[in-house]
Amino acid sequence: MLPFNKDNDRGQVGIETLIIFIAMILVAAVAAGVLINTAGFLQNKASATSDDSTEQVSNQVLVASAVGEVSDDELVNTLKFTTMQSPGAGEIDMNDATIEYIGPNGKKTLTHDADGTADATAGEFGTSALKDEDSSIPVLNAKDDRMEVQIALEEPASGDDVDTVTNELRALEGGESATVRFVTQSGSQYTYIVNVPESLSSSTGASVEV
Structure with missing residues (x-):
């Protein structure tokens, strides 16, 4: 060892x-x-x-004011919203935005029409410039930009009652209301409640605040 x-x-x-x-x-x-x-x-x-x-x-769209156009049948057949950027928002492109409309006939999601024309049958909303120094509309890219957003509502055929319209975007009668939700490309949401005046008889052919 x-x-x-x-x-x-x-x-x-x-x-x-x-x-x-x-x-x-x-x-x-x-x-x-x-x-x-x-x-x-x-x-x-x-x-x-x-x-x-x-x-x-x-990145929200703010509604500064809203009006409804009243037809000869005493129905609101078009909604017009004056919109702007919310404080602190960046560019908001309405081409990529949607609008959720909830009315008496149910819910409808609207997309932007390339020509800026509102179409109730196609489910599209329109846009036009109210104040746009650099011609950027339908893009809100400045604090003083003002854009009008239009939603067309379908009226009944001549002589028919408004209840015959099956489209979710049917025209609104006096006293009715609707919810309009603006959803931008980033997912931000802004909700506006439309309230139609009780009587529209004195406003045919004109616009009323809603």
Whole structure:
């Protein structure tokens, strides 16, 4: 049997400890790399989510005023909204926006007509410039831009009652109401409640505030 060598035993233990120590450092380095990458991903995700949330809150279309055109049959057959950017909003492109209309006949989602013409049959809303120095309409890109948004409502055939219209966008009678929700490309929403005056008999051929 070989004699016990205290120095050699110490050397072997030292090497094993060093190997274990180096392995621990490598594992810690890999773990740190994973944590750093994960933290970076989460930070970017949080930043993107924050930007999206800000746009959804701030990029709204505001309605400054609204009127309804009254037909000879004492029905509101067109809604006109004067719109503008909300405070803090960026560019709002109505080409990519939708309007949710909820009336007495149910709900209808309207898209923008490329020619800017409102069409009740096609389910499209129209736009026109009221104040637009750089001719950007249907894009609201300045605080002083003013754009008119039109929604056409379908009237009954001559001599028929308004209840014969099955279109969700049927004309409104006196005293009726409707909900109009503007949804921009970023997902922000602005809701306007239309309230038609009780009597329209004195307003035929004119416009009434709604």
